[in-house]
Amino acid sequence: MEGSEELESSLLTQPWASVCFGESAFLAKACFRDTGYILLISDLSSVWYESADAETVGQRSKPDAATSFSCHRAASGLSLHVKSELSGLPFYWDFHCCLAPVEMVSRHLVRPLIQMSLALQYQVQELTSLLLQKDAEIEDYRESGAALSRDRLQTKPFQEEMFQQNFMAEVRSAASLPSFSTGVVGSWS
CATH class of the missing domain: 2.170.210.10 (DNA double-strand break repair and VJ recombination XRCC4, N-terminal)
Incomplete structure (x- = not known):
């Protein structure tokens, strides 16, 4: 049982x-x-x-x-x-x-949220690093004389500082929302 x-x-x-x-x-x-x-x-x-x-x-x-x-x-x-x-x-x-009880809240809500936050922070750092490497690679190709065959594929270089500012603005905005987003968590019916 x-x-x-x-x-x-x-x-x-x-x-x-x-x-x-x-x-x-x-x-x-x-x-x-x-x-x-x-x-x-x-x-x-x-x-x-x-x-x-x-x-x-x-x-x-x-x-x-x-x-x-x-x-x-x-x-x-x-x-x-x-x-x-x-x-x-x-x-x-x-x-x-x-x-x-506090232990239950910690076990089911706080710890999983912190673990998820840490995992997402790590992924953001990895993706930021990858984007910066890709920008350096693209710049090296351009300096070697390579050109895009299609102009629509042209991208602007990744701006890490602007990304961080926008991210923090979104976090502050989400923290002030009065209700939960069903897109993030799901819905219970």
């Missing part, structure tokens, strides 16, 4: 998805098994989670034909109310999430 530690370990492999409940935007990931489920949800100000075993699921399930989604934030946690259909059958569920 899979315990809560195994569910949380399985949750690590799940991608984050962007979800909206009314006007509220969240990032969420979940893992559902025969033995229960675990849900992690964040508005990037707070992170909440709920873990429930099969017995809790059985006690709480209440079929209903209506379809709706709602959420309620309180100091003690976050409640998500879902009414829908699942495989043609009515599905009704309340998720009762409490604040996630």
Whole structure:
């Protein structure tokens, strides 16, 4: 039987998805098994989670034909109310999430984001170096008398400083956005 530690370990492999409940935007990931489920949800100000075993699921399930989604934030946690259909059958569920412990937030959100950021920084450095090398190679060809057979292939030399300035401007702009971009994370339906 899979315990809560195994569910949380399985949750690590799940991608984050962007979800909206009314006007509220969240990032969420979940893992559902025969033995229960675990849900992690964040508005990037707070992170909440709920873990429930099969017995809790059985006690709480209440079929209903209506379809709706709602959420309620309180100091003690976050409640998500879902009414829908699942495989043609009515599905009704309340998720009762409490604040996630710091270690869980670090394990599922902070560390993966930092690792991804470091990997992307490394890739940007590698691509910058490659572009600068390509510009030097093209310049060497030009100095040797080579010419492009098609003018439309002509490019301007890569300007590393301008690239860095534009990149930082985009980062600052993205940091001020009020909601999540579904193009980056994906959508949960």
